[in-house]
Structures are given as C-alpha cells and as structure tokens.
Amino acid sequence: MKREMTIAGVRIADDTDVFVIAEIGHNHQGDLEICKRMFDTAKEAGATSVKLQKRQNKSMFTKAMYEEKYNSENAYADTYGEHREALEFDLHQYMELKAYAEQIGIIFFSTAFDFESADFLREIDLPCFKIASGDLTNTPLLEYIAEMGKPMILSTGGASMEDVQRAYDTVRPYTDNFCILQCTAGYPPAWEELDLGVIATYREAFPDVVIGLSSHDSGIAMPIAAYPLGMRVVEKHFTLNRAWKGTDQAFSLEPVGMTKLVRDLKRVRIAMGDGVKRQHSSELKPLFKMAKKIVFNRDLPAGHKVTREDLAFKVPNDGIPPYRVGEFIGGTLKSEVTEDQTVLPELFI
Known part of the structure; x- marks a missing residue:
C-alpha cells in the first residue's frame, strides 16, 4: 500500500528526507518585510517550506470575543479582534509573498482557519492547505477543503483517536494526498505530553497516509527522535528572535536552530541505513x-x-x-x- 504524498512537486515517503515546515504563523508581527526576511532565513537554513496562518477574524470569532479587551503583554491592539487584524496580511501582501517565495525557491502555504480563508488561499493558488488542530473536528471545513483537490496537512492536537479517524474518513474519499501530524496543542507542552509513540500508532492505523509531527516543544531533539518512528513531515515554529513580542516566539526556532534541525534530520535518515548489518x-x-x-x-x-x-x-x-x-x-x-x-x-x- 502506497504511503506517500506530493507537495509542489516534492515527494514525501518513507524513503525520503523529512519535509520541514518553518511555521512562521504570525511571528512576522504583521510586517511584510520581516516576513520576507523570515522566508530568506528559512530557505538558508534548509527548510522545505514556510507557512503562515490565515483567518477572517470578524466572521470567525463571536462579536463578544472579537471586541473583548486584550491586556496581554503580547497584544498589538486593545481588543482581541483588533490584535488579530494587526497580524493579518491581505490579498495583495499574500500575492507579493507568493511571488517572493517562488523567486527564492521555497514552498509557501498557509493554514486556513475558516471557509472564507480557504477561498482566499484557493484564489491565490497556494500548493497546500494546513488544517489546525482546532479544526480537526470541523468536518464541514475539512470536506470543503478536500474537495478543492490540494494536498492537506492535518494537525491532531487535543484530539482523541476517534477524532483522528473521523477526520481521516472525511478527507480520504477525496484524496490520499494528505498527511496526519501527531501534535500536542500546548504552547509549549510538557515533555511527558508529547506522546511521540502516537506516530507509530498512526502509521499502523493509517497505512496509506504520510505521518508527521507538529512539534511545539523547545529545541530540536524531539523531531530527531521521531524520525525512526516514521515521521516524514515536521512543523516547527520559526522566528528571527525569540525575544520578540508574541505568544509563539519563545518556543520557536531561530535560524541557527532550524539549520541544525534540517542538518540532523538528513543525518539521521542516512544513519538509519537499510537494516543490513555489515562491516564498513x-x-x-x-x-x-x-x-x-x-x-x-x-x-x-x-x-x-x-x-x-x-x-x-x-x-x-x-x-x-x-x-x-x-x-x-x-x-x-x-x-x-x-x-x-x-x-x-x-x-x-
């Protein structure tokens, strides 16, 4: 049974290098030029792709939550809705980022958090859709995106096995070109909550789907440990400076960390060998x-x-x-x- 997928011409399977996603999210702080610099440094570090997040905030949040006062030290505005809007890029900016990613040679895609964002990203024709952990149980959104025919990457933080099976059953009739990521939706989670062994569980339960890891922990050790378990896609949050304002900055990898992660993942693939014991x-x-x-x-x-x-x-x-x-x-x-x-x-x- 085939266990592989393709994103923008890059084949991902048991015999390939890991598809490394530098998850920028909103670490760009709403600044287009900073985001481009992050694309540059992710490319230099060897990441396969960069990823943003797209929300239509006014329709996604209730009015009460959108207008709620936001007193966090990470706030970019006085209310939560204005804070989220400050971090969003519009169509023109996304088109500019798409062109820039193509220019420097790195795959660029985004998470769609709602139907309007899915339409937005389809219009731009990005090569892949990411589904956040919070939408794993949002089967109407999963089906809506699956029908678009693009590759999909599903995070499973906070889910039960029943939730993961339901998501698989929703997407699979439309495509086998998708990936399921083990994820713990803490930011960051405790080490004992990472459950890397679930990667092997997923591989057994879903033998026709690529399995990966969305790794919210600090550092690079856990993806290295996950490779022998069968992880072939990894998502790590990425920043230029962990001291910047933002909830994701502190546990994100800086360029040196991303470079080491890519290097070590390539090394561990080579080091695994073919299982034949021989003298060298x-x-x-x-x-x-x-x-x-x-x-x-x-x-x-x-x-x-x-x-x-x-x-x-x-x-x-x-x-x-x-x-x-x-x-x-x-x-x-x-x-x-x-x-x-x-x-x-x-x-x-």
Missing part, C-alpha cells in the same frame, strides 16, 4: 588494533597435541578469530611453533 571500511583499521586472533601461548614442539591452554587471543587482528578456537584444540602440530606465532591450519597434521 572505516572499521578495518580500528578493528586491526582492537579485535584479536588466535596465537600459540608458548613454544611447542612438533608432534604436540594442542590443548586450550596452549592457545591465546591477542592483537593485532590479522589472523583467525577466537570463535574458531575449537577447530585447533586436539590437533597435532606438524612442526615446532613459537610463542605468539599466529595459528594457521597448515601448521597441523
């Missing part, structure tokens, strides 16, 4: 100094019947290995031998 050329010289051969433990005359006490195991490793010692015990020497002489079959009658 790099091991020959060290083993010459470490492994042992069978030698005679003392001077012995011709005609001597060799005992175990007559044999020893010594370095260098340029003779017969110790596991073959039983072949020589009880054998009769053809001629005299000396201490430390290498044991060879031709020395025996």
